[in-house]
Structure formats: C-alpha cells, structure tokens
Amino acid sequence: MGISKWSGLCMIALMAIAPCSAQHKFPLRSGEWVFTSPATGTDQTLFCLNDELWEKGLTQNPVCTIQELSVSGTGASYTMNCPAKAFQMKGQVTMSFDGMEHMTSNSVMEMTVNGKTTKMSIQGDYRWKGLTCSPNDVNMRAKTR
Numbered sequence: 235m236g237i238s239k240w241s242g243l244c245m246i247a248l249m250a251i252a253p254c255s256a257q258h259k260f261p262l263r264s265g266e267w268v269f270t271s272p273a274t275g276t277d278q279t280l281f282c283l284n285d286e287l288w289e290k291g292l293t294q295n296p297v298c299t300i301q302e303l304s305v306s307g308t309g310a311s312y313t314m315n316c317p318a319k320a321f322q323m324k325g326q327v328t329m330s331f332d333g334m335e336h337m338t339s340n341s342v343m344e345m346t347v348n349g350k351t352t353k354m355s356i357q358g359d360y361r362w363k364g365l366t367c368s369p370n371d372v373n374m375r376a377k378t379r
Contacts, residue, residue, distance in 0.1 A: 260288040261305070263334045265365040271358040281360070282367030298323075307331070314341075321347040335362035 264284035270277075298316040309331050315324040325343035332338070339358040344351055 260285050261307075261310075262331060262337060263362050266363040266367045266371060267360045268363050269358055269360050271356060273354075273356045273358075280363070280368055280371040282371040284367075309337075321345055336360065 260283055262283070265282070267281045267283050269279040269281055297318060298314045301313050301315070303312040304310065309329050311326065311328045313324070313326055316322065323343050323345045325341055327339060327341040329337055329339045337360045339356075339360070341356045341358075342353070343356065344353050346352075
C-alpha cells in the first residue's frame with residue numbers, strides 16, 4: 235500500500251482519536267487545536283474541540299465504535315473498532331494530558347486491507363491554538379456537510 239493510502243487511513247484513525255478520547259465534557263481548553271503526527275509527515279490538521287464536539291465524537295461517530303473508555307485527570311484510554319467497507323481497523327488508544335493546552339496520543343492499530351493485516355503505531359501531538367475555530371477545522375467541515 236502506498237504512503238498516500240496509509241496517510242489517508244491514518245487520518246480516519248486520527249479523526250476518531252481526536253474527539254473520542256475522554257469524558258462527556260472536554261477536559262482541556264476548548265477551541266482550535268493543531269494536530270501533528272509522524273504518520274502524516276509534516277502536515278498539520280486543525281481540530282475544533284469543545285464539549286459539544288467531544289460528546290458527539292464519543293456517541294455519534296459513524297465509522298468507529300469506542301469501548302473500554304477510561305479517563306483520569308492526566309489522560310484517557312479506550313479501544314476502537316472501525317469496520318469500514320474497504321478495510322477494518324481496531325486497536326488501543328492512549329492519550330496523555332500535559333496541562334490544559336497540550337496532549338499527546340499513542341495508538342496501536344491492526345489494519346486489515348484485502349485480507350492482509352498490518353500492525354501500526356500512530357503517535358500524535360495536539361497543541362491548543364486559540365479560542366476561535368476555523369471553518370477549515372476537520373470537525374467544522376464535517377458539521378457543515
């Protein structure tokens with residue numbers, strides 16, 4: 235599988251990881267967050283995260299289901315399963331909260347495409363950017379569709 239396909243599949247996991255990883259109230263500062271990951275190269279992804287979008291990610295994600303959710307003051311963990319038509323991805327996600335404006339994620343996923351299963355690890359870094367969310371944020375684009 236080419237690097238661009240892996241990046242696309244990683245983005246699906248990252249979109250699930252961002253809003254689906256803690257309690258019903260967003261535990262950190264609400265607003266626009268910048269996500270970077272070695273899995274997607276130097277690309278930065280913007281996420282709008284607040285109580286409403288956090289809750290929606292926990293309960294209304296059409297691609298992935300979230301189970302075994304555990305939250306503490308310093309982080310969260312859960313398992314996810316994403317049974318899409320073209321592939322299946324499942325695994326464990328762990329997030330660490332470092333203050334109110336920074337969090338990191340580590341996920342270990344098994345991805346099955348065309349009957350071939352590959353294990354991968356995806357690390358991410360989230361940094362708070364500001365109170366106002368851009369229309370270019372992943373969560374805001376999804377909202378306007």
